[in-house]
Amino acid sequence: MTLILGLESSCDDSAVALVTGDRRILAQAVVGQNAAHQPYGGVVPEIAARAHVEILPDLIRRVLDEAKVGIGDVDAIAATAGPGLIGGVMVALLAGKGLALAAGKPLIAVNHLEGHALSPRLVDPDLGLPYLLLLVSGGHCQLLEVRGVGDYRRLATTIDDAAGEAFDKAAKLLGLGYPGGPAIEALAGSGLPAAVPLPRPLVGSGESHFSFAGLKSAVQRAVASGDYRPEDIAASFQQAVVDCLVDRTALALDKTDAPTLVVAGGVAANAAIRSALAGLAAREGRGFSVPPAWLCTDNAAMIAWAGAERFAAGLTDGLDAPARARWPLDESAERVRGAGVKA
Numbered sequence: 001m002t003l004i005l006g007l008e009s010s011c012d013d014s015a016v017a018l019v020t021g022d023r024r025i026l027a028q029a030v031v032g033q034n035a036a037h038q039p040y041g042g043v044v045p046e047i048a049a050r051a052h053v054e055i056l057p058d059l060i061r062r063v064l065d066e067a068k069v070g071i072g073d074v075d076a077i078a079a080t081a082g083p084g085l086i087g088g089v090m091v092a093l094l095a096g097k098g099l100a101l102a103a104g105k106p107l108i109a110v111n112h113l114e115g116h117a118l119s120p121r122l123v124d125p126d127l128g129l130p131y132l133l134l135l136v137s138g139g140h141c142q143l144l145e146v147r148g149v150g151d152y153r154r155l156a157t158t159i160d161d162a163a164g165e166a167f168d169k170a171a172k173l174l175g176l177g178y179p180g181g182p183a184i185e186a187l188a189g190s191g192l193p194a195a196v197p198l199p200r201p202l203v204g205s206g207e208s209h210f211s212f213a214g215l216k217s218a219v220q221r222a223v224a225s226g227d228y229r230p231e232d233i234a235a236s237f238q239q240a241v242v243d244c245l246v247d248r249t250a251l252a253l254d255k256t257d258a259p260t261l262v263v264a265g266g267v268a269a270n271a272a273i274r275s276a277l278a279g280l281a282a283r284e285g286r287g288f289s290v291p292p293a294w295l296c297t298d299n300a301a302m303i304a305w306a307g308a309e310r311f312a313a314g315l316t317d318g319l320d321a322p323a324r325a326r327w328p329l330d331e332s333a334e335r336v337r338g339a340g341v342k343a
């Protein structure tokens with residue numbers, strides 16, 4: 001059975017995993033850096049890149065040891081080659097190239113977004129293609145028709161902030177720690193979702209893309225007014241994000257016959273978001289699949305699995321594979337307007 005070593009360092013998690021072509025995770029490890037970035041309320045690229053250099057090599061040794069596997073036993077080395085913070089991306093990619101070179105194994109340069117996109121298939125063998133994917137993370141907010149390995153059609157993206165970025169910025173305004181998503185979700189549990197009037201940018205406009213910048217500004221005004229309890233702001237903010245995600249996803253479902261709606265990426269760890277989208281899928285007569293929370297946030301099992309899918313399709317890369325800060329899954333999709341446009 002095919003055995004793939006996966007390496008990930010494109011944001012603030014160093015991760016390594018060994019995954020087989022028949023969906024077994026032999027060993028995996030993720031080391032986050034929340035404490036290092038906490039004082040800044042977001043990821044500091046330079047700090048992240050330096051930490052990966054220190055953490056990743058030992059993590060590779062630990063995962064190989066735990067699985068009792070030598071580098072000679074793997075069939076290929078899959079490393080994230082982008083998109084992401086370029087200093088970090090280069091760490092796993094170059095580590096992967098070094099291992100591939102030393103062991104004489106093929107390299108698979110994995111698109112981090114393809115890792116998220118295919119991750120549900122690692123744990124759900126019955127999830128067939130195509131499916132509509134809502135990919136919501138700290139860096140991305142996209143609706144993609146997943147047609148096959150390396151075959152994606154982007155139906156929507158964000159014109160400003162990503163959904164996770166919105167959570168992180170709202171959390172910072174509320175004086176909560178980084179990452180903001182889990183902190184907001186916890187605080188929202190004791191708040192009232194209708195207590196604070198917040199906008200739902202673009203909802204009902206027929207526009208297919210996402211926008212969260214206006215929502216963030218409204219949270220800023222609500223906090224500054226001193227009129228609301230923090231838990232009510234958190235709950236109302238989370239409800240506004242839920243409404244935006246459901247509205248845009250409903251629009252995208254009208255544009256595809258894909259039988260299943262899938263949600264992935266770090267924000268998919270949010271219980272309110274998961275249940276609202278499950279409800280949407282049920283109303284629309286589509287199936288619904290969401291990976292467990294540990295597979296939604298950044299990890300290397302999804303990179304190894306994307307590597308396994310690419311390896312099975314005969315797709316490997318040369319040792320000159322580039323590190324890419326920007327790398328859209330659908331290269332034909334137009335770049336949309338807006339300042340902080342993500343890949």
Ligand code: KG4
Pocket residue numbers: 011136137138139140163164165167168179180181182185265266267268269270271296297298
């Ligand atoms: O996929 P991920 O681990 O890294 C990226 O590729 O961006 O996603 C991290 C993002 C952060 O913005 C974090 O605040 C958000 O996912 N997140 C959540 C939750 N857990 C993580 N957002 C909302 N609710 C959560 N429970």
Ligand code: ZN
Pocket residue numbers: 112116137138265266297298
């Ligand atoms: Zn990610």
